[in-house]
Amino acid sequence: MASSDDVTGKSPDPPSKPLLFPYIDEFHHHHSPPPSESDPSSSSHYPTTITYNYSPRPIKDLTFLLLFLLFVISTFAFGIFASINRNPNPPSSVSAFSYDIRTDSCVKTENRVLFFNLFLSDSGYILKNLILTVVVTLILSIPISLFVVFSLKHYAKQLVYASLPFVVxxxxxxxxxxxxxxxxxxxxxxxxxxxxxxxxxxxxxxxxGVMVWIIVVNWSRVELTVKIIRVSADALSNNLGLFGVLPVMSLGLVIYFAPIVLFLVFARLNGEFVPRGKRGKVFCEWEQDGWVPAYYALAILTMLWSAAAMVEAQVYVISGTIAQWYFSKDDSRVKRSIRSSLRNAFGPSSGTICFSGLLIAIVRIVRGAVDTAANEDASGMVNVVLRCCVNALLSAFEFLNKFTINFAAITGEAYCASARLTYELLRRNLLSVVVVEVVSTRLLAAIVFVISAIYAIVVCVILKAATDLGVDSYFVAAVSFVVVLVILGFLVHVLDNVIDTVYICYAIDRDKGEVCKADVHEIYVHLPISRNHNPAYLNARTPLLV
Incomplete structure (x- = not known):
């Protein structure tokens, strides 16, 4: 168990001091009180205070950071070697080589120059309008995203209720x-x-009809979820700098991937033309160097790990920034909160992020392998066993990983310590490790779908009136729909992480017997403590479908 010095930078209270303060608040009369001092879970080896760690943080999970750097350096080193050592004649030019009996090798007999003619008549006109539409959509995505955030902050209920009919x-x-x-x-x-x-x-x-029935039965949960969305939108609106940082991080990942993709292309050109005999004839055939498949595996694994680590880094930055806002007093705006979160993410906690990214990458690889095996002609029993094993693995990982990075961003703890401390924090306060409103994601997805569809319809009407695309205007409108859907989908991803972070901050408040954000406590106190638990105030109104 990590010491409290690591978590908060402060000295622990004397062992005689109660760990869990009785949480008596007008918002919490719906839940049972926290465990008593006699509870074994409240022993003195747990940290007495958990809050955002502003002090300098020690480096955690250094082993996984070094392992990640080893993968990256190896990928770039062998990629540079592949670029220098590549054959100037690509495998597609095999027809230009013939077998020379004097040298017992394949020699180039002719130079072929390939000419590519681009016919840009009608297709060029479509492409021009498509590029123009996408550029305008990308520019308009900024005010559209801000509109969604501020609408969810002030008119979340109206926006949700207006979107639900369109879902049907x-x-x-x-x-x-x-x-x-x-x-x-x-x-x-x-x-x-x-x-x-x-x-x-x-x-x-x-x-x-089933969708309508689910909405009606869960109407009380919809109302609770609307309040949760409003709180998360309020938190995000107070940290709008995330809209500039997170896309830059994604762009940085794309730039980082560019040379690796180029190295993969050059690695394919490492080989030579060798003679092969077949049916009494000798012809030339491309033979790839033996190390190329291994490099492909290394580069692809590095890219998967890097992508997963970048996603976790974004979650870390979101959580660190929102936590500083949550624990700030008098709703004062915290200065340089994003900068400090970035410094911690790519500094002391970079090993923790790499560790979490590695676990996520492994789970995705295993899940992809099982899905591929399920599509093949394997015995039914094998498929069932594999799926059961993977489902058990995924459930165990989700149970472990839920809120871990959020907690690490707040405290600066290592991955394993964060997973353990998060579980104990929520268990001590009768909160669930895996239950946070999942309805919010579905409602946000519905809103995003409706807004994207409306935008695509407007684009289609404008193209029909202002251009001669004809039927092709539907294709351009569909592309604009996808672009807006992806951008707003990223916004939903950010809001989901804000909800998780606020949930952890609420649990920390509850553990200390404090209230940093009263409006958050008014809402999060009504979340179910388990999948089979129905809050009393909800049962009095309508049953829940969980």
């Missing part, structure tokens, strides 16, 4: 449109008999 209407309209269009079209009606078309129509309507 859009699939219903598409279903009815497909049924009518297929009935009118002779080719479609021949391929799909009337019975099958009716079955598809009814099936989609039944799915929509």
């Amino acid at each position: 209407l859009v699939p219903v309209c598409l279903d009815v449109y497909w049924f009518v269009a297929c009935t009118v079209n002779d080719t479609c009606s021949e391929r799909f008999a009337l019975v099958y078309r009716i079955l598809v129509l009814v099936f989609v309507l039944l799915v929509v």
Whole structure:
């Protein structure tokens, strides 16, 4: 167990001092009181105070940082070697080589120059409008994102309630449109008999009906989730600098990937043309160097680990910044909070981030391997066993990893210590390790989908009126829809991490018997303590579907 000096930079209180203060607050009469002093979990080896660690932090998980740097350095070193050692004749030029019996080797017999003609008539006009639309969309994505954040902060309830009908209407309209269009079209009606078309129509309507039923049954949870979204949007609006830092971090990852991708291309050119005999004839064939597949594996693993580590670094920066806002007094704006979070993320806690990224990368590789095996012709029992093992692994990892990086960003602890301390913190305060509102993600996804669809419709109308694209305007509008959806999806990812961070900060407040943000306590106190727990105030109104 890490000492309290590591967590807060302060000396621990005497062992005789109670660890858990009785949390008596007007907001918490719905929950049972925290464990008593006699509880074994409240022994003196737990830190007496947990808060944001502003003091200089020691380096944690250095082994994994060194291992990550070893992967990166090896990838770039062998990539530079592959670039220098590459064959100037690519494998595609094998037809230009023939077997020379005098030297018993393959020699180049002719020089071929390939000419590529680009026909940019109609396609050039489409491409021009597509690029212009994407550029305008990227520029407009900034005010659109700010509009979403401030709308969720001040009008979250109205925005959610306005979006929910579209979640139902859009699939219903598409279903009815497909049924009518297929009935009118002779080719479609021949391929799909009337019975099958009716079955598809009814099936989609039944799915929509189930969605409506879930929304109605969980209406009280929707109201709670709206409040959680509003609080997270308020926290994010007080730290708008994240909108500049997080995209820059993603752009930095792309720039970092660029030379690795180039190295992979050059590595493919490491080899030579060798003679091969077949049916009495000798011809030339490209033979790749034996080390190239190993380098491909190394480079791909490095990219996967780097991508996962960058995602964890973004979560770390979000959590560190939001935590400083949460623990600030009198709602005062914290200066240089993002800068200090970046310094900690790429400094003392870089090993922790690399460790977390490695675990996530391993889980994704295992899950991808099992999904691939499931699609192959393997025995049914093997597929079931593999899926059970992977599901157990994923569940155990999610149980361990949930809130770990958030806690590490707040305290500066190592990965394993953060996982253990987070679990104990939530357990002592009768809070769940895995239960935070998942409805918020679905509601935010619904809002993002509706806004992206409205934007695409507006783009399509403008293109129809101002250009001669015709049917191609639908394609350009679809691309703009995807661009807005991806950008706002990133915003949802940020808001989800803000919700998790505020949840951990609320747990720290509850553990200390303090209230740093009263409005947060008013809302988060009503979260269920387990998947099978229904808060009393919700049971009195309508049952929950969990």
